[in-house]
Amino acid sequence: MIRTHLIDALRAALAGCGVEPLPATIELGRPAHAEHGDWSSNVALVCAKAAGRRPRDLAGELAEHITADPPAHVRQVEVAGPGFVNFHLDDGWLHDVLRQVVAGGVDGYACADFGAGMAVNVEFVSANPTGPLHVGGGRWAAYGDTLCNILARCGYVPHREYYLNDRGRQMAAFAESLVARKQGAEPPEDGYHADYIAEWAAEMPDGADALEWGYARAHRDVADSVARLGVRFDTWASERALVQSGAVAAVLATLEASGAAYRADGATWLRSADGGDDKDRVLVRSDGEPTYLLPDIAYHADKLARGFELMIDVWGADHHGYEERLAAGVCALGNRREQLEIVLGQLVTVMRGGAEAKISKRAGNLVLLDDLVDLVGPDAARMTFLLQSLRSRQTIDLDVVAAQSMENPVFYVQYAHARICSLAATAAERGIARPPLDEVSLELLGDPRELEVLRTLHALGDVVADAARERAPHKLTSWVRELAGAFHGFYHDCPVLRSDIDPPLAVARLWLAEAARIGLVIALDLLGVSAPERMESLSPDDTEEAAE
């Protein structure tokens, strides 16, 4: 809105100054420092060379043009620094933001449509169905689910999928380990030695097929664990079903027929080196068994066959080397490289008792996602995973997390929401209703705290869009913490229902709080964190007890 108007004004000014060709995009940003105005453009710096003028001179001409016929809310246009054009606006543009937030509401504000209905398959977690989910799996669960939420808000149609590697060597080793424990024996050397195997073996009915029973047990366990984080998969895709349907064999035949696969040394190879990989890779071993690669290619072909235009796979960084060979296989089937996008996340390191707990299900010493959720609750657990970029490694020290769970940023944000609800409830008790927005004197909102809330709310649309484009949900986490901070500051400095506050100002502030509530709910919903109406888990008494 405001941004488009300013950019249009800049474009018109550039044309008026005889600059051509006009730049394809004109950047407009919010300066870090208040004295640089509300909005700022570097367009004079960017265009100066092509326009044959000094940046500050060009900026000055632009400022003159715009000042002659300023867009709505523009109070002053000035040149600053090396040649920035800075816009100083009146507060009205922020009052417009309040109106936009309220008009859009939880369902309509900060939505985008650039996804254009594209069907996107997002595959995440996909841990082998041979045991409960490790803490690290929670990172992928929280990330993938939130990414889907954000994509949906931008017009994509996301589909949450979990790929079950439900056949092959790992499943066999898992079943053998269950059988061994059931008989009171040690699992095989390369089997699963973690404690849960013994527990599950004890649950397993006599005469049960260990592989089938264990598979179902693990599948259910994983589904329950992610459900506690609010994650529900649309599809649990089965590798075994893919093999049994003949899809894997069909893909192999297609690859061989097209010459993308060839036989050598008794094995069947994919010409992945042609597709950007370091070297060719084995599809079928010389003993006739397929490697993981072949079913994976078939699986991704299957996703496309199901109508998805884009596949986003969320992988741990330890699978990094696998990306190019899979892409080579997918492309060898005639698909475009852009249809497969791999998001690599750095692994979670789990600490317990001062030592690193291993991730391997086989080695034991497992720290489960359920353990973390038991310890801090689903909201804090999910927020913890969403605090950081996937690019940086995350260390979760269970001892620290437990000790500091009350300091988790999630409560800071939830408290802001609870305060707004409490404010609304008190207003209702006192019979103070919010009149329709167009009858409210929003121009009374001019306190820096009030304006900061509105400025932050304005940014939400950009934050959501950026988070979707960059596959970076943590940007939303950062934003919602900012909004909560802005609201807490407002709440502290700007009384609403106090007797010395004039009714017109009180209702304007009530509407401001409502707008903040809408922003908080949008972001918390996207993050998959609850927005409670009151905070009950910690009373002041508990604080004192906790301090003892």
Next chain:
RNA sequence: GCCCCCGUAGCUCAGGGGACAGAGCAGGGGACUUCUAAUCCCAAGGCCGCAGGUUCGAAUCCUGCCGGGGGCGCCA
């Protein structure tokens, strides 16, 4: 040896071409006759790993080093 990620305040991390680099936590000092102090405010804390390069402008992009993590199988 090659490939990917990271290195920013004491700690955990944002920022990933734009102006004087931010937040939380820890530590120091202050604010509750209240709409919930799970809050707010002030002060302090930085060769943005190092060295070059590109640019009007580099924490940000490029190259090379150093340090940490991960990966380079007819394993999964």
